[in-house]
Amino acid sequence: MGYSGARGGLEAILAAEDLVRRKRDHAPAPWASTEQITARFRLAVDRVMGEAGLYDEPTAAAAFRQAEGDTLEASHLLRAQRSTLPRLAVSEPVDPDEMTVLRRIVPAFREPDGPQLLGRTSDYTGRLLERPEGPPQPPPETAAPGAAAGPAERTEAQRRPGRFLDLLRKNDLAVEGRTADDPEPYDITRKPARPPAERSAVLAAMARAESGALVALWYRSVLGPDGDVHEITLGELRHGRLPLRVRHPHTGNPVAVGEFRVTEAEAVEDLDGADEDRTRFDVGYGLCFGHNERKAIAMANLDIANRRFGRSGPLEQLLLLTIDGLDSGGFLEHLKLPHYVTFRSMVERKQAMRAAAEAGEDPPARVAEPAGKDCR
């Protein structure tokens, strides 16, 4: 009852809401606290924050719980929550060179400036399913390997290693992509970005993209029929903490108000185009909230691909308009809404065509070549 427009809509909605709440919140299992979720589902929370474009671990964890683990639904909750809030301030520009690295690898170079720091990763661990009977035993008294020299004892060079890109630049192997002017980055939450768009708009769209959609687009760009896009060499990948500063409303001085974790990737692209500097490399950049290496690497590769081929093909439009999870998911979900008014209109045209054919007005068309139909 109530779906399509007979009476009783509100009761049906309330009943559906109640069913969700009862099954979810009163499931016969212990309640999952926000702390549990941020601690045990760190990567899911990071993903939700990245796709929502809002960095707040407890809020993201609450959304993740409310969405029953659906990361897209959770980022929707987070973004809708964000829409209710005033924008109090705009942060100072963040300098990624200030990052305190938790993990940092440079695949393109054996001995980069600073350490190859594996950090917290399961990249090199066999993917063997563990099914512990109960909670794990407390960790042994002895410190974990590598933790002997705790973070406090890391040197400044270890905490903030030099950048691989700087090494390329020092050897004059990188195209100079930095511009003298320092344009204000494009805020895609306030101004819709469409091709042709600034690089910062495309980067922002990728940073908020649904992770799977971004990876799929990257993979399609490498293997798919569009051509042009190369598999890059990964120059550097980092995960670490950055300080967030805002200007004090009264003193006007920048004040650190917190830290946030990001994943950063730099992609080294081998230039081979006729109009390109074939004696140098160009570099693509990826940065997203939390720990999400797949997303950052795909973003870095697509950044350089977009600057090279975005306008000669569909890539820029794809990046700006098709990878947002709320957009694609929402449009898909809307197919579930009643469409009987539009469908009736379509049926009427089918019947009119049939009536015309039966009246023998014209011979049936020999060819059927859709010249373009709109979505409804």
Add this chain to the structure above:
Amino acid sequence: MNTTTYDTPQSPQASRVGALVAAADAGGPAAGLLDEDAKREIRRACLAAVCVPGYQVPFGSREMPVARGWGSGGLQVTLGVIGTDDTVKVIDQGDDAGVNATNLRRMIAQTTGCGESADTREATVVQTRHRVPEEALDDRHVLVYQVPVPEPLRGVQKSVAECARMHAEGDYSAMWVSLYEDIVRNGMITASTGYPVLVGGRYVMATSPIPRWDVPRLHQAEHLNLFGAGREKRIYAVPPHTEVRPLTFDDVPFEVEHEPGGRCKFCGSDDVYLVNAGTEGAFACSDTEWCARVQAGDADTAAHRERAPLALLPDPTARAGRRGAPALRAAAADDAPEPVRRPAAGGPEWALRVDGIGKVHGAGGAAAVPGTGPEHGTAISPSTGAVVAAWDVSFDVAPGEALGLIGESGSGKSTVLRCVIGDEPATAGRVHLASVDGGASEVLALPPAVRRRLRIDSMAVVYQDPAAGLDLRVSAGGNIAERLTAAGWRGYHAIRRRAGELLDRVEVPLSRMDDPVHTFSGGMRQRVQIAKALATEPPVLLLDEPTTGLDASVAAGVLDLLRSLLAERDVAAVVVSHDFSVIEALTDRTLVMQTGRVVERGLTDQLFHDPHHPYTQRLVAAARR
């Protein structure tokens, strides 16, 4: 691209921040679904939309508690414009009680404190999905439409950048072609809901999608129509007293939905939008409020009948009669909506003049030129590595004259042509057309939109590859219709007649007129491309290797056609070819190009019989072999 946007200040005033923080600290009630700054942005976008009816105003669409596609755009507009003294009505498919409508109405009322009503007469803001209420709307009403796809051109153009350009330039010929093709294929326009309209004579707009039945309600309305597309981040409007015309040809009537004998099984109305009800072929009002009020005797059905679009019910006898060869006749002057532009008497002798055209691919511009050219044997700049594709090429062509540009591939001849027509920007040089201000304006300096406009009726090109000049998915007639509709033709029969004449002239059988061009052979495609180029009788015609790539016998036929077409027209033609036989057959005068430069020019037969430059002698010797 001109994107109008609505920013909040980047650095809020300190005092305001303080106040907001204080309010937050005070633990006041939730502000609602949208913060006040966002609502202000939305109101600004709505005002801009009202000022430019039918134009899609970009706005910083926020995420709503409903999915993108479930009315997030309509909801934002409603929240932006509604106040506590307003009364909101929400319908989905014309129904107040549908789940989506119910959900939205609940959220709007709870977070804004406005009133709720299912009675359109009481409502001040009506948010709707897919319908206009049957009840009369007046200047107290704001009708807010939920829009899934705001772009009416999406069906004919997938690139959003190109769609933006088409709107900016009022270049809607692709829309007209799709209507033309629809009639050709189906005998009628089969577009169902979201029917495209021309608003205020300027912007083509998607109608939300409401059924065609409701489209006339937009025209010269008393109420304000606001359209919100949340996912696509666009707001547009049809203000009161605005002209809204469904796109259709002058001689093809716009038709609303109709079921002969159909009436609502509940209230008996037959002058409302009916939807299928039940499996027995019955119908019911889509507007449940109206239906209930008619049953209760609380509806002014006489006035409603006046509003109903009964004059637009389908009339098969008034339709175009899509297929079959058009009756050819001598071209009637009244078919053409505007006279073909011709140079004024006393204007220049030439129709096209090109001075010092140059094109450098790569760095350096003119500085890359030294060290290139025939005497250096290379087009690659020794200083910058840039490719000097053409440099210092000058010529003019008079009406009734054909000029040849000959050279091997890579000599720069096609580059010159592309620079002249505007397919690529020239590095240097000037181009004048007698048809543009009597030759006073420098064409390359004109804005891109104006230059593209020149291609409609001042200058046409025939490419080597028919796919470059045609849409292969579209019928032969439709390709010609594209050029004609761009030039303002709006009569379906007149377009068909003109297209038929042109196809007949280029010896494409009229029985193939309605077939998509991709089903044609290479030679036939080239003939269609030629017919399209001649559709508006442009005073200048550029031919880029028009027979290259065709089988010898087919090429010969196309060549014969071009020769007779040029002979019977007063067109100024430029023919680019590597083939002396083509140049000889078509042109009076010729320029010989080598590595981007003109090395010799003269009468075509003189160049062939008495070539002076070593390169020309080589070309001639090769041609004689």
Add this chain to the structure above:
Amino acid sequence: MTTTHPSSRTQDAVLSVRALHKSFTLHSIDGRIVPSLHGVDLDVHTGEHVALAGPSGAGKSSLLRCIYRTYLPDSGSVRLRTAAGPVELTTLGDREMARLRGREFGYVSQFLAAPPRTGPLEVVAATGRRRGLDRAEAREAAAAALHRLNLDETLWDVDCGVLSGGERQRVNLAAGTVEPPRLLLLDEPVSALDPANREAALALIDSLAGQGVAVLAVFHDMDAIRQLASRVVFVADGRIARQGAPAELLEAVA
């Protein structure tokens, strides 16, 4: 009459050639220079029929082509009297030259230069239209010319490419002489014709003088010259060796 004709630029000369030089530079053979004309002086008057005679390679055809600008002369002057007054052809702009060619003087070569896949009537009528006739007049005039040259009417709409050499030459001559301009340059116009058709062709050419057309022609056979020419000009080694009335000159040569 063993010296060159004491020519002077008279007012009624349709064509006036002075000190015309032409050579060819063959870049493919190290820039070898092949001389052709070494200073030709010649006048042709209205109604006059001037025949160029001389051995092959003497420069007869080259002279015609230099006048018509199919060859670009090295130096010298070619002046044509037109409706708008005398025009110097050697330095005339290409576009103006192309226009003069249609209206003011014609050139009939040994070979038909008809566009392929076009029929005789169309070819001849096209020339008529270039010379100012409307479509109907041009077809009428073309039909008359083809009749006069005895071209079988069944061939009038047949592709010229499939005609015999003699038929093509008649089409060519018909095209050249339809609505004749004030000067006609003829290069061996009857070389491929059988005796009967040759007579018809010669009669046609002969009638041109009566229409006030000046003719400058290269003929291979002396009979044609005797029959048509009012003056014979002997060309040898790119120069005019001597000229005079056909009777005296041909006998002297004989």
